[in-house]
Amino acid sequence: MKFHPYILALIVLFAGCKSAKESVVSTTPIIPKSNFTALELQTWYQKDYLTDSIPGISLDKWFSQNKKKSGREVIVAVIDTQVDINHEDLKNQFWTNQKEIANNNIDDDHNGYVDDIHGWNFTSNKNQDYITWGNFESVRFIRKWDPVFKDKTEQQIQPEDLANYKEYQRALKVYSKENASYTNWINSLNHSIELFPIIKDTLKSYFPKEDYTYKQLDSLYKKYKINDKTYRQMRDSNDRDLGALIYYMMVNVRNNEGTLDALKESQAELDSILNKNLNKNFNDRIIIGDNPEVLEKGYGSGNISITKKGLKNIQGHATKVTGIIAANRQNNIGVKGVAQNAKIMSLNISYSGDENDKDIAMAIYYAVDNGAKVINMSFGKEFSVHQQWVSDAFKYAEKHDVLLVHGSGNERFNVDENPYYPSDNNFDGTPEVSANFINVGSTSSRLDKTFVSAFSNYGKKNVDLFAPGEQIYTTAVGNAYKSDSGTSLAAPIVSGTAALIWSFYPNLTAIEVKQIIIDSGTTHNIEVILPGTKEKQIAFSELSKSGKVLNVYNAMKLAEKLSKQKK
Incomplete structure (x- = not known):
């Protein structure tokens, strides 16, 4: 019997990494769900395709079978905009620097940052003025x-x-x-x-x-x-x-x-x-007062949630990203984050404009030095003035066993042909900068030719896998909840998964966690519209290195197997 390509799901679980590969393939015909209830629209990405007919990440399936398990705390650095730290569904989910005394204007832990309680704001000064507009x-x-x-x-x-x-x-x-x-x-x-x-x-x-x-x-x-x-x-x-x-x-x-x-x-x-x-004469670093040509510690402030009347509120993006990773799963309000035991280290570098390479690099160094295991980077740009600074920071993270997760971008182009930063690729034919970087594209809830989000970047060499990133319901500024779309929302789903893996299987390395996430993904044997075109169709497997979509249930099973093998 020949199944329709849109309803043939190949669910492949590879026991990869250091063990011999084996696969379990299900060819059960499933009719993808097309009409969603309001609740299903809010939670679709956490569903399981085999049991719910919704092409999500099988997160609910794993939690439903592991209700009594409790993991350890994992710090996830979110390099992004300022964040609504007082949101009802996030207020207890932030990392706290126990070595620092709040508001005493002293660098108690001698890490180069004064009063860094929950992270650091690289886009403000000590008076808590902050960048709202920066250069492209x-x-x-x-x-x-x-x-x-x-x-x-x-x-x-x-x-x-x-x-x-x-x-x-x-x-x-x-x-x-x-x-x-x-x-x-x-x-x-x-x-x-x-x-x-x-x-x-x-x-x-x-x-x-x-x-x-x-x-x-x-x-x-x-x-x-x-x-x-x-x-x-x-x-x-x-x-x-x-x-x-x-x-x-x-x-x-x-x-x-x-x-x-x-x-x-x-x-x-x-x-x-x-x-x-777009003004070549506009200096976006005057507010900060640093030297943008020198890597240095200490510029900025410890306030990661500044709000000033009359200035553009730029907390929205990071608040959405943070909720996807770590919104409280146990308070019965709002939304449920991917990883209950994740604690968010908020590192502010984004505003209206492109992020500065200096801030990207220094945020990575800060995250690594202060205990983060996962770094989420839901931002990107088409040029990099100081790419070497960022590449060196990537290598530093790799050396210290920290995983980097990045949204592939929303330009609808092939990142194998069009440079997009930050990246583990120098785009000059040389080998990858590091092996601890995951680049994530976006999928929708529709398992048809529009499965890949029309806005998503792609690349057989430089995008590792896809994850849901369209109409994702999450936390928003002011105790609100909203749906939004973008690879910015696909990346934190992967970051949350990495944190969930480490929460239960801390003996795994960053490289192993990356490989588990990629190898355990779901393979859908369908053709999709190529982003950036109106109707040109291509095999979904050709749009990323793995040809897969994140599957948390499979990833946790594979992580458990590998973790036991290492003991």
């Missing part, structure tokens, strides 16, 4: 190499500088494209703001309560054949025809900018992108 890395790269390469041809470049020259040229292209895109965007917003009063008055004739939806607006203007290209032409010619005005509002509503306040908020944000993120 392409801008930093151009600024660094402009004095050497500006207006020069490749023939004028010395052989030892050729690689940096090519990266410089690539940075110029990215910068030019982004600058043009954001400039066009803000011009559209400026025009919409100018016309907004006229549009509102016009639409009042049709919607006195101003309660229109996109669908209603679409029905109203249906006799006008207008598309995005025509809209730009109308904008440039300042067209105030009825159809044009309706379409202006349709664009605003589609972009969640249906009010004047929303438009002005977007305008302010785009203005900051152009004048800060």
